[in-house]
Amino acid sequence: MFVSLPAILRVPLACLLVLVNTVCHVLPLFAFTLVRIVLPLPAVRRASAAILVHIAESWLTVNGWLFDQFTPTRWSVEGLDGLGRHENFLVISNHQSWVDIPALQKVFNRRIPFMRFFLKSELIWVPLLGPAWWALDFPFMKRHSRQQIEARPELRHQDREATRRACETFxxxxxxxxxxxxxxxxxxxxxDAQQSPYRHLLKPKAGGVAFVIDAMGDTITHILDVTIAYPGGPGTMMDMIAGRVREVRLHARRLPIPDAMRGDYDGDAAFRERFQAWINQLWMEKDARIAAMLGPA
Structure with missing residues (x-):
C-alpha cells in the first residue's frame, strides 16, 4: 500500500506507526501485568498470562502487516505444514542479523505457541520493550567472559540456573x-576467528540446547529446526524498514528429539560427545541448505 511512497516519507511514517503500535499494545500489557502482581492468585495468574500472550501476538500481527504494507520484501517460506499451537517446541536457528527476530515472529506468530527468547540482562532497560519482555516471562541472562568465569567458576552456573527456572515456568x-x-x-x-568448518555458519553451541531439552523433560518432544537466508545479504532493522532487504528465505522442519539426546550434558562425557555429534550433523545439513537457498528460487 505504502511501498510506492518516496523513502523520505515512507521510512519515518513506518517507524512512527511501529512506535504507535508498540505503545498501544504495551500499555494494556502493563495494566494486566499490574493485576497479576496485585492479585497473585493462581487463577488470576493463568488468566492474565493468557491475556498477555494474546496482546503480544496482536502486536506482532500488526507489525507483520506494517512490514507488508511498507516494504517490498519478498518472503519465501517452506515447512509450515503440521505445526500447531498446542505443542511445545524448541526452535533452533542460524543467526545473521537483527532482522532474524522479526522475521521469525512474522512467520511463526499464531502458528506455534508464543516464542520466548533468552535475552541479555542489559536488554531489560530497553524502553517499553524491556519491561514488556519481563512481563511476558522472557528469561534474562547475564553473560560472563571467559576471564570472569576463570576468576569465579561459580558464574558458569548462574545462567544454567536461570534457564532451569525459566523452563519450570514454561x-x-x-x-x-x-x-x-x-x-x-x-x-x-x-x-574466520573460529575457523568454522561450515561455509555459512558459526560453530553451534550444543550445551544450551541440551540443557533446555533436559530442563523441559517430556513436555517438549520436537525441535523446530529453522534456516534463514538472505539472497541479497543480511541487513539491519533500518534496512528492513527502508525496504533494502529485498528477500527473506526461511525453511523449517519439525524433528523429533530422540531419547538418546536426553541426558546430563555437563556430567556425562559420553552423552556430551554424542549430543555434540547430533547437533554438528544438523549444522552440516543446515549449511548445505543455506547454500541451496542462496541459489535461484
Whole structure:
C-alpha cells in the first residue's frame, strides 16, 4: 500500500506507526501485568498470562502487516505444514542479523505457541520493550567472559540456573523456546576467528540446547529446526524498514528429539560427545541448505 511512497516519507511514517503500535499494545500489557502482581492468585495468574500472550501476538500481527504494507520484501517460506499451537517446541536457528527476530515472529506468530527468547540482562532497560519482555516471562541472562568465569567458576552456573527456572515456568503453558544456537550473529570475522568448518555458519553451541531439552523433560518432544537466508545479504532493522532487504528465505522442519539426546550434558562425557555429534550433523545439513537457498528460487 505504502511501498510506492518516496523513502523520505515512507521510512519515518513506518517507524512512527511501529512506535504507535508498540505503545498501544504495551500499555494494556502493563495494566494486566499490574493485576497479576496485585492479585497473585493462581487463577488470576493463568488468566492474565493468557491475556498477555494474546496482546503480544496482536502486536506482532500488526507489525507483520506494517512490514507488508511498507516494504517490498519478498518472503519465501517452506515447512509450515503440521505445526500447531498446542505443542511445545524448541526452535533452533542460524543467526545473521537483527532482522532474524522479526522475521521469525512474522512467520511463526499464531502458528506455534508464543516464542520466548533468552535475552541479555542489559536488554531489560530497553524502553517499553524491556519491561514488556519481563512481563511476558522472557528469561534474562547475564553473560560472563571467559576471564570472569576463570576468576569465579561459580558464574558458569548462574545462567544454567536461570534457564532451569525459566523452563519450570514454561512447563505450565504452551511455549516455543527460541535458541540461536551459534550464540552470536554470523560475521565473516567471527567465522574466520573460529575457523568454522561450515561455509555459512558459526560453530553451534550444543550445551544450551541440551540443557533446555533436559530442563523441559517430556513436555517438549520436537525441535523446530529453522534456516534463514538472505539472497541479497543480511541487513539491519533500518534496512528492513527502508525496504533494502529485498528477500527473506526461511525453511523449517519439525524433528523429533530422540531419547538418546536426553541426558546430563555437563556430567556425562559420553552423552556430551554424542549430543555434540547430533547437533554438528544438523549444522552440516543446515549449511548445505543455506547454500541451496542462496541459489535461484
Amino acid at each position: 512447563r505450565r503453558v504452551p511455549v516455543s523456546i527460541m535458541n540461536f544456537t551459534e550464540g552470536t550473529r554470523f560475521t565473516p570475522a567471527k567465522h
